[in-house]
Every structure is written in C-alpha cells, then in structure tokens.
Amino acid sequence: MKFKLMYLMLAALLMAGTPAMADSQEEMMNQFIDQLMAKMTVEEKIGQLNLMPAQTITTGAEKDSPLLKLAAEGKLGAILNMKGYKDILEAQEMAVKKSRLGIPLLMGLDVIHGYETIFPIPLAQSCSWDLEAIEQGARIAAKEATADGICWAFSPMVDIALDARWGRIAEGNGEDPWLGSRIAEAMVRGLQGNFGKENMMACVKHYALYGAAEAGRDYNTVDMSHVRMYNQFFPPYEAAAKAGAGSFMSSFNVVDCVPATANEWLLTDVLRKQWQWNGFVTTDYGSIGEIIKHGLGDLQQASAMSLKAGTDMDMCAEGFINTLAQSLKEGKVTMLDIDTACRRVLEAKYKLGLFDDPYRFLDPRRRASDILTPAHRQAARDMAAKTFVLLKNDGKLLPLKKQGKIALIGPMADSRINLSGTWAPTAVPDKYITLKEAMEQALKGKAELNCAQGCNFTNDQTLQIAGGFYHQTPFGDAAKLKQEAIAIAQEADVIVCAMGEEAEMSGECSSRASLEIFDAQKELLEELLKLGKPIVLLIFAGRPTVMTWEQAHIPAILNVWFGGSEAGDAICDIIFGDKVPSGKLTVSMPQTTGQEPLYYNQLPTGRPVGEGMDSFAKFSSNYLDVRNDPLYPFGYGLSYTTFNYSDISLNGRTASVTVTNTGDYEGDEIVQLYIHDVAASISRPVKELKGFQRIHLKKGESQEVKFEITDDLLKFYNAHLDYVLEPGDFEVMIGPDSSLKNMKKTVLTIK
Numbered sequence: 016m017k018f019k020l021m022y023l024m025l026a027a028l029l030m031a032g033t034p035a036m037a038d039s040q041e042e043m044m045n046q047f048i049d050q051l052m053a054k055m056t057v058e059e060k061i062g063q064l065n066l067m068p069a070q071t072i073t074t075g076a077e078k079d080s081p082l083l084k085l086a087a088e089g090k091l092g093a094i095l096n097m098k099g100y101k102d103i104l105e106a107q108e109m110a111v112k113k114s115r116l117g118i119p120l121l122m123g124l125d126v127i128h129g130y131e132t133i134f135p136i137p138l139a140q141s142c143s144w145d146l147e148a149i150e151q152g153a154r155i156a157a158k159e160a161t162a163d164g165i166c167w168a169f170s171p172m173v174d175i176a177l178d179a180r181w182g183r184i185a186e187g188n189g190e191d192p193w194l195g196s197r198i199a200e201a202m203v204r205g206l207q208g209n210f211g212k213e214n215m216m217a218c219v220k221h222y223a224l225y226g227a228a229e230a231g232r233d234y235n236t237v238d239m240s241h242v243r244m245y246n247q248f249f250p251p252y253e254a255a256a257k258a259g260a261g262s263f264m265s266s267f268n269v270v271d272c273v274p275a276t277a278n279e280w281l282l283t284d285v286l287r288k289q290w291q292w293n294g295f296v297t298t299d300y301g302s303i304g305e306i307i308k309h310g311l312g313d314l315q316q317a318s319a320m321s322l323k324a325g326t327d328m329d330m331c332a333e334g335f336i337n338t339l340a341q342s343l344k345e346g347k348v349t350m351l352d353i354d355t356a357c358r359r360v361l362e363a364k365y366k367l368g369l370f371d372d373p374y375r376f377l378d379p380r381r382r383a384s385d386i387l388t389p390a391h392r393q394a395a396r397d398m399a400a401k402t403f404v405l406l407k408n409d410g411k412l413l414p415l416k417k418q419g420k421i422a423l424i425g426p427m428a429d430s431r432i433n434l435s436g437t438w439a440p441t442a443v444p445d446k447y448i449t450l451k452e453a454m455e456q457a458l459k460g461k462a463e464l465n466c467a468q469g470c471n472f473t474n475d476q477t478l479q480i481a482g483g484f485y486h487q488t489p490f491g492d493a494a495k496l497k498q499e500a501i502a503i504a505q506e507a508d509v510i511v512c513a514m515g516e517e518a519e520m521s522g523e524c525s526s527r528a529s530l531e532i533f534d535a536q537k538e539l540l541e542e543l544l545k546l547g548k549p550i551v552l553l554i555f556a557g558r559p560t561v562m563t564w565e566q567a568h569i570p571a572i573l574n575v576w577f578g579g580s581e582a583g584d585a586i587c588d589i590i591f592g593d594k595v596p597s598g599k600l601t602v603s604m605p606q607t608t609g610q611e612p613l614y615y616n617q618l619p620t621g622r623p624v625g626e627g628m629d630s631f632a633k634f635s636s637n638y639l640d641v642r643n644d645p646l647y648p649f650g651y652g653l654s655y656t657t658f659n660y661s662d663i664s665l666n667g668r669t670a671s672v673t674v675t676n677t678g679d680y681e682g683d684e685i686v687q688l689y690i691h692d693v694a695a696s697i698s699r700p701v702k703e704l705k706g707f708q709r710i711h712l713k714k715g716e717s718q719e720v721k722f723e724i725t726d727d728l729l730k731f732y733n734a735h736l737d738y739v740l741e742p743g744d745f746e747v748m749i750g751p752d753s754s755l756k757n758m759k760k761t762v763l764t765i766k
C-alpha cells in the first residue's frame with residue numbers, strides 16, 4: 016500500500032488537533048493530492064479520467080481483459096458494471112499493485128433501488144412520502160453494495176419528469192420539484208453518510224433536464240426557458256449538490272442546443288459557481304461519442320469541449336483517453352484543464368478512503384453478513400407497503416378476508432423476474448417469492464387460493480419480447496390461458512387480478528406512446544367482469560397507467576408499481592389488512608395518453624378552465640374530447656380509513672389544520688401544503704407543493720398539523736433569474752391531495 020504511510024501521517028497531524036477541523040482536513044487532502052499529482056505523467060492524469068465498463072471481465076476471461084491491462088498501465092480511473100468480490104478484488108489489485116503509482120480504482124454501479132435486497136422503484140418510493148424510509152433504503156443499498164466491493168452509486172436520479180410516456184419516469188421521484196428536492200437530499204444522506212465503510216459516493220443524474228425529453232421519447236431533444244429550468248427542473252439537482260453529493264452525471268440531451276456534457280454554462284457556471292459544488296462530473300454512457308451525432312464535431316473536438324466545459328470523467332466513449340494528449344499538444348485544452356479534472360477524481364477517491372485502504376470495500380466477511388439480511392428484507396417489505404396507492408375501493412372491498420376461495424389471475428400473479436422492476440441489475444430473483452407464493456403463505460389453512468396467468472402481457476408478441484428485454488416471459492397460447500383463468504374465476508368468491516407492464520417496459524429506452532392497460536389484459540378483465548364477482552385490480556407499472564375504463568368498472572384498484580424483492584409479501588400485508596395503505600401519487604394519472612405531459616403545478620394560461628369543469632368550453636384552453644383534469648391527481652391516495660380536515664387557522668406565518676381519523680382503522684395520512692402566488696412579476700403555477708407531514712392517527716384521534724411558511728417557500732426565480740420574495744397575497748391550501756375540491760384555503764399577505 017503505497018499511500019498508507021503518507022495518509023496515516025497526515026491523519027496523525029489532523030488528530031493532533033486544529034480547531035478548524037474541516038479546513039485542515041481539506042488542507043491535508045490537498046497536500047496529499049499535490050504530492051501525488053507532482054509524480055503523475057500527463058498520460059497517468061488522463062488515465063484517471065477514464066471510466067470503462069466491465070462486461071469483459073464479468074463474463075470470465077479475466078486475465079486477458081483490456082480493463083485489467085488498462086488498470087495496470089494507469090490508464091483507468093474507474094470501472095462500472097462489475098459485480099462480484101473476486102473480480103473487483105482482482106481489478107483493484109491490478110491498479111494498486113501493478114500500476115506505477117498504485118492509484119486505486121473507483122468501482123461504480125447502478126445501485127438504484129437496492130443491491131440484492133430490492134426496494135420499490137424510485138417513483139414508487141416517492142409515493143411513500145417517507146423521507147426517513149427512503150434514506151434508510153439508500154443506506155441499506157449502500158451497505159449491501161459496499162459489502163460486495165462497490166463504492167460509487169449512479170444514484171440518485173432526480174430528473175423531474177412530467178410525461179408518463181417517458182419510461183425513465185420510473186427512476187425518478189415524480190413531477191414535483193419541492194418533494195423531489197427533499198428526496199434527493201435523503202438519498203444523498205442515505206448513500207454517503209459520513210463516508211464510512213458502509214457508505215458509497217452518490218452520483219446525481221442526469222444533469223440536466225433529461226426528464227423533459229420531447230414527446231416522452233427517451234434520448235429526445237429538450238428545450239425550455241431558463242426561468243422554467245430554475246423554478247421547476249433545477250431544484251432537485253441543486254438540493255442534491257448542496258447536500259454534498261460527491262459526483263454528478265451529465266445527461267445525454269442538449270441544453271440550449273449544446274449537449275449537457277459539453278455545456279460550460281451548465282457544468283461550470285451553474286453547478287460549480289452558482290451552487291458552490293465541488294465534486295466531479297462523469298458523463299453518461301458514451302455521451303462524449305454522442306456529441307458527434309449531435310453535430311458538434313469529431314471525437315477529439317467533443318472530448319476537448321467536454322473537458323473544458325467541466326466534465327471530469329468520460330464514461331465509455333474513450334474520448335479522453337484517446338484524444339486529450341493530442342489536444343494538449345495542439346493547445347485545444349490546457350494542462351490546467353486536465354489537472355483540474357484529475358484532481359477532482361483523486362479527491363473523490365480520497366474522500367472514500369481508498370488511498371488509506373484500497374481494499375476498504377473488499378472485506379469478504381461482509382459479503383456473508385451484510386447482504387440480503389432478514390432486517391434488510393423487512394425494511395424493503397415495510398417500504399413497499401407504504402408505496403402502494405389505493406386508487407379506488409368501492410364498498411370497502413379491500414381489505415379482503417382470509418377466507419373462502421380466492422382466484423389470483425394475471426401475468427404478474429406468479430412472475431418472479433418482473434417483481435423488482437427496472438434498474439435492478441444486481442437482483443437475485445431466485446431468492447424472491449412471487450405474489451402467488453406470498454399469498455399461499457398468507458392464506459395457508461384459512462382460504463383456498465387458485466392461480467392462473469390468464470393472458471399474455473399483450474396480444475402483440477413483438478412488444479412483449481421488446482418489453483421483456485433481459486427477462487422474457489414466454490408468449491403463451493391466449494385461448495388456453497383465458498380458459499384456465501375463467502375456470503378458476505367461476506369457482507371463486509373474489510378475484511384478484513395482477514396485471515400491468517413487464518418490468519422493462521419502463522426504465523431506459525422504454526418509452527410508450529399509449530399508457531392504457533394492454534389489450535390482452537383488458538379483454539380478460541372484461542370477461543371476468545361478466546362473472547359478476549368482486550374484482551380487485553393490482554396494477555404493476557413503472558409509470559402512470561391510464562385506467563379510465565377500469566375506474567368506471569372495477570370496484571377496487573391498488574397501484575403497486577414494482578415493489579422490489581419483497582413485493583409479494585408487502586402486497587399481502589395491504590390486501591389482507593395487516594397494514595393500511597397510505598401511499599399518495601407523486602405523478603398525475605391521466606384520463607387518456609393525449610393529456611401528457613400532465614402535471615398539477617402548471618402555469619394558469621390566459622384562457623383557463625376551472626378545475627373540475629365537466630364540459631367543453633369554446634375559446635378556452637381545453638380539449639373537445641376529454642376534460643383537463645387527471646383521472647387521479649397528484650397527491651391522491653385512499654386509505655382503509657377516512658380523514659377529516661378542519662379549516663385552516665393562520666397565525667402569523669403558521670398555518671394549521673386539525674386532522675381527524677373518522678374511519679374504522681388506524682392509519683397514516685399525508686397532509687399536504689400548497690401555495691399559489693396570486694400576483695407576481697412573472698406568471699406563477701396554479702399551486703405548488705411546499706410542505707407535507709406524514710401523521711399516524713388512531714380511530715377517532717385528531718391532531719393539529721402546523722406548517723411554518725418561511726420566505727424560502729414563497730420565493731421563486733424571476734425573469735432575471737434572481738431568487739426573490741415578492742410581497743403580496745399568497746393562497747395557502749392544505750389538504751389530502753392537490754385537487755382544489757379537497758383543500759382548505761386561506762390567504763397570507765406578505766407586506
């Protein structure tokens with residue numbers, strides 16, 4: 016360990032104690048890196064900026080891997096996509112023992128919603144509105160990943176997404192910038208902690224505006240005003256930066272017609288200068304190469320532009336490693352540009368403690384003790400139950416009694432490979448139980464369960480294959496599948512339908528132009544309805560699903576997203592009433608796909624139609640064939656119990672309501688605060704979430720819920736991009752969701 020001695024001497028110096036601990040720590044780091052960089056050649060510095068994928072060594076031929084050779088030659092700063100203690104150890108040893116200066120590698124991976132214990136997809140987690148649970152989920156993911164050699168997570172994904180056609184809406188936290196910001200902070204805290212052995216470095220992505228792809232088509236172009244960027248899309252990135260995230264990932268798209276990766280305004284002026292952030296920026300997968308396709312020059316030009324703009328690490332394009340030395344000779348980049356990027360990458364390694372101990376995350380004992388533990392699984396199960404959103408529950412059909420004959424029907428009923436949802440590359444599905452297996456356990460000795468797949472995901476085999484991606488669900492004989500389902504349904508007292516998308520029908524490159532339930536499933540639902548039995552519909556999806564017909568015909572609908580490794584048990588917890596649903600939507604659910612992009616915090620328009628308007632209004636901003644309102648609004652979600660809200664009482668800047676549990680169960684309610692700036696120097700959204708509280712009430716119990724309306728909640732970026740509070744009237748709204756009809760209102764006047 017070439018660095019250990021020097022590092023320890025510096026650490027001892029620190030222990031000797033100066034009052035300004037943080038400053039002196041930084042000074043020590045700077046000294047250490049100065050000394051190291053003084054020994055580095057230009058090639059070695061550029062090598063630190065090179066991030067390469069590991070498929071070659073995960074498939075076996077370790078010794079011949081170009082990665083290992085690059086590591087030994089000091090031409091590699093980091094690896095992504097490597098899973099497995101043995102391979103990671105070997106690669107790290109190569110860098111540490113064989114390269115001239117022995118600089119350790121960063122090991123990065125998409126640890127998005129768990130490692131082997133899989134938590135619900137991020138969109139689902141956001142519907143829990145439980146920041147502590149989200150932080151804990153990230154902490155557990157980090158604990159598991161670091162027990163297996165990974166120290167850098169390509170997470171959190173904090174892109175605001177307003178268009179449910181975009182498949183990657185599954186990976187983010189919904190449509191609201193304020194909630195998205197709080198979740199971004201929680202994720203950074205959970206992943207990074209204090210950079211101990213069980214923490215990893217966060218990588219905030221995809222900076223910036225990736226979720227605003229036109230028409231919801233992945234990788235598509237983005238264009239918007241700066242005022243909108245600052246007010247609606249930037250807040251979660253800024254919050255994550257200010258929470259101390261160690262790294263950022265630039266996005267694939269253009270911002271102001273310049274690819275984010277080569278956008279100096281974005282990476283340097285905003286991220287580093289305005290937000291005072293000092294971590295390192297990696298590109299997304301091959302982004303520098305894509306700059307050529309965006310039409311800004313060849314690989315050398317793209318690489319030089321990216322470095323100068325503020326990109327520090329090149330993921331997989333091999334632009335930096337192959338062209339920067341030449342660009343230096345030609346004066347297209349300076350030594351200072353290269354040094355700056357190299358220093359930032361080395362700082363990240365220092366903060367992670369890799370210079371102290373390059374094998375810090377390679378403790379073989381932890382692999383056995385820290386991954387997929389019962390405690391982790393329990394946390395994932397508890398979290399999953401909080402993410403399900405009860406959309407409809409006519410006649411209190413749910414919770415079901417554990418008695419009689421239950422038919423479980425649908426392509427998700429017994430699917431193991433689809434449970435985890437998108438972006439769970441390290442999942443181990445063989446160790447998870449399906450919904451059917453979970454229901455068998457829950458009902459054992461109490462009720463009879465019969466299960467049938469009932470239909471394919473869709474009648475379109477090509478679509479089912481594309482949507483299956485890595486995990487194919489065999490395409491079955493539709494008539495036979497239906498017959499089996501009808502047979503068990505005829506005998507049943509109640510039918511539970513487990514339907515929706517395949518896991519990979521959301522996530523990267525999984526845009527959809529129609530959001531309705533697929534034909535095959537809808538046809539089966541129609542057949543089942545004819546039997547006249549009660550039906551509970553469980554919807555598995557990575558995005559909002561259009562359920563206008565289902566809302567009209569099916570008595571109970573529970574949106575379960577993709578709940579992760581423990582989804583089966585968690586669904587049982589809710590549908591059999593061991594737990595009471597509390598999830599609330601963080602995305603608006605449309606009545607029809609054509610309403611997208613649909614979001615609650617829109618600007619008013621000069622020809623608005625009132626919320627809840629039930630007919631067409633000529634020369635107003637509405638459609639001929641569908642009303643403007645969503646089917647289910649942002650913030651919406653039912654419980655098995657009911658809550659009553661008192662009027663708001665406003666005392667200075669404190670707004671409070673009393674919430675009473677008026678139903679038959681104890682349960683959690685998510686009390687939401689919205690604000691509308693009545694008159695301002697620019698048009699302001701009709702309402703914006705500015706606070707929430709998750710409270711637990713016993714039957715009949717009441718609680719006063721208070722919100723302090725600080726200046727910060729009233730400020731916005733004006734036309735000059737100044738962050739201002741403009742005096743005047745602000746409507747203050749508190750309620751169980753974002754729809755006006757359910758809210759209590761008052762006005763706060765700021766002088």
Ligand code: BGC
Pocket residue numbers: 095125169220299300523
């Ligand atoms: C995705 C990123 C991901 C990266 C590395 C890219 O295709 O856009 O979200 O972190 O791959 O796997």
